[in-house]
Amino acid sequence: xxxxxxxxxxxxxxxxxxxxxxxxxxxxxxxxxxxxxxxxxxxxxxxxxxxxxxxxxxxxxxxxxxxxxxxxxxxxxxxxxxxxxxxxxxxxxxxxxxxxxxxxxxxxxxxxxxxxxxxxxxxxxxxxxxxxxxxxxxxxxxxxxxxxxxxxxxxxxxxxxxxxxxxxxxxxxxxxxxxxxxxxxxxxxxxxxxxxxxxxxxxxxxxxxxxxxxxxxxxxxxxxxxxxxxxxxxxxxxxxxxxxxxxxxxxxxxxxxxxxxxxxxxxxxxxxxxxxxxxxxxxxxxxxxxxxxxxxxxxxxxxxxxxxxxxxxxxxxxxxxxxxxxxxxxxxxxxxxxxxxxxxxxxxxxxxxxxxxxxxxxxxxxxxxxxxxxxxxxxxx
Ligand code: SF4
Numbered sequence: 320x321x322x323x324x325x326x327x328x329x330x331x332x333x334x335x336x337x338x339x340x341x342x343x344x345x346x347x348x349x350x351x352x353x354x355x356x357x358x359x360x361x362x363x364x365x366x367x368x369x370x371x372x373x374x375x376x377x378x379x380x381x382x383x384x385x386x387x388x389x390x391x392x393x394x395x396x397x398x399x400x401x402x403x404x405x406x407x408x409x410x411x412x413x414x415x416x417x418x419x420x421x422x423x424x425x426x427x428x429x430x431x432x433x434x435x436x437x438x439x440x441x442x443x444x445x446x447x448x449x450x451x452x453x454x455x456x457x458x459x460x461x462x463x464x465x466x467x468x469x470x471x472x473x474x475x476x477x478x479x480x481x482x483x484x485x486x487x488x489x490x491x492x493x494x495x496x497x498x499x500x501x502x503x504x505x506x507x508x509x510x511x512x513x514x515x516x517x518x519x520x521x522x523x524x525x526x527x528x529x530x531x532x533x534x535x536x537x538x539x540x541x542x543x544x545x546x547x548x549x550x551x552x553x554x555x556x557x558x559x560x561x562x563x564x565x566x567x568x569x570x571x572x573x574x575x576x577x578x579x580x581x582x583x584x585x586x587x588x589x590x591x592x593x594x595x596x597x598x599x600x601x602x603x604x605x606x607x608x609x610x611x612x613x614x615x616x617x618x619x620x621x622x623x624x625x626x627x628x629x630x631x632x633x634x635x636x637x638x639x640x641x642x643x644x645x646x647x648x649x650x651x652x653x654x655x656x657x658x659x660x661x662x663x664x665x666x667x668x669x670x671x672x673x674x675x676x677x678x679x680x681x682x683x684x685x686x687x688x689x690x691x692x693x694x695x696x697x698x699x700x
Pocket of ligand 1 (some may be wrong): 365400425427428429470560562563564625651652654685694
């Protein structure tokens with residue numbers, strides 16, 4: 320088994336942990352013992368091994384939101400990024416506290432769709448297309464349904480809830496779009512944000528032609544040709560993207576195939592459509608985990624997603640040869656902000672009776688956001 324580790328990535332082996340890192344890991348384990356059932360640590364797949372080793376549950380944003388909703392723990396420490404902790408706070412009870420070890424751990428994609436920009440786009444599109452807001456529509460009207468990717472602020476989830484819309488993740492985006500089109504009416508459309516690539520790849524997989532899609536760049540004046548394109552589109556895609564997944568290219572896939580004629584390529588749908596088309600399979604992080612586990616022993620697989628997850632897959636599957644599609648890729652810089660020292664700090668403060676770094680979604684935003692999240696959780700595909 321070989322592993323292409325990036326120049327900038329950490330060494331994931333225990334042997335490589337310094338004495339300071341080992342001391343931090345031991346202290347975290349002690350504090351976990353002390354906090355007992357009052358504590359639940361959730362870890363996203365993109366977290367480094369020195370965090371994952373402490374996680375009670377590991378998953379993608381969809382699975383973790385479900386697990387948070389089912390948990391009874393008083394303190395949920397979310398080792399992921401800000402929008403995930405917000406969703407966990409919305410889905411858990413008032414007695415539970417959601418804690419983010421580093422408050423600066425955001426997501427550049429989520430930041431690409433600000434509420435005021437979405438509100439401006441919404442009004443403009445309704446006015447220029449004649450589509451109706453589902454919250455104010457009559458039976459038989461053609462509507463614009465807002466769909467936001469999980470990777471967005473609670474304010475945007477609330478916007479979707481209040482306007483008859485829904486949240487999706489990369490695990491359930493097709494099921495969510497089907498839900499939306501059932502409510503949009505015959506000539507209705509979906510406004511999908513913030514990730515254009517997940518939206519476009521999902522639309523293509525459902526048979527929506529590219530000429531019935533438009534990309535929406537905020538703060539940009541549109542001419543009549545662009546409005547005509549928007550009017551005939553079933554899917555209007557916000558211009559956002561993931562800075563990690565946009566680094567994967569078709570050229571990398573071709574190079575991998577040239578070197579490994581029987582090699583297999585699997586990528587995340589946050590990659591561009593050309594990369595998704597060139598790959599053998601694409602899907603959420605949970606899909607990628609299952610896909611890799613199903614391959615025959617000896618298979619050589621290139622994976623187009625975040626390096627911590629790829630390295631962990633490689634370490635877990637000794638029977639396979641797994642590498643990252645982009646040999647020099649770095650970890651997601653914001654996921655990487657959850658350093659073990661920050662996890663240790665919040666646990667120390669919890670033991671002392673403090674509630675550090677609590678994520679509290681404002682009451683006014685909670686109800687609409689919960690509605691949009693509950694609609695998503697009711698969809699099983
Ligand atoms: S991997 Fe991309 S979408 Fe996920 S948290 Fe990092 S920047 Fe955001």
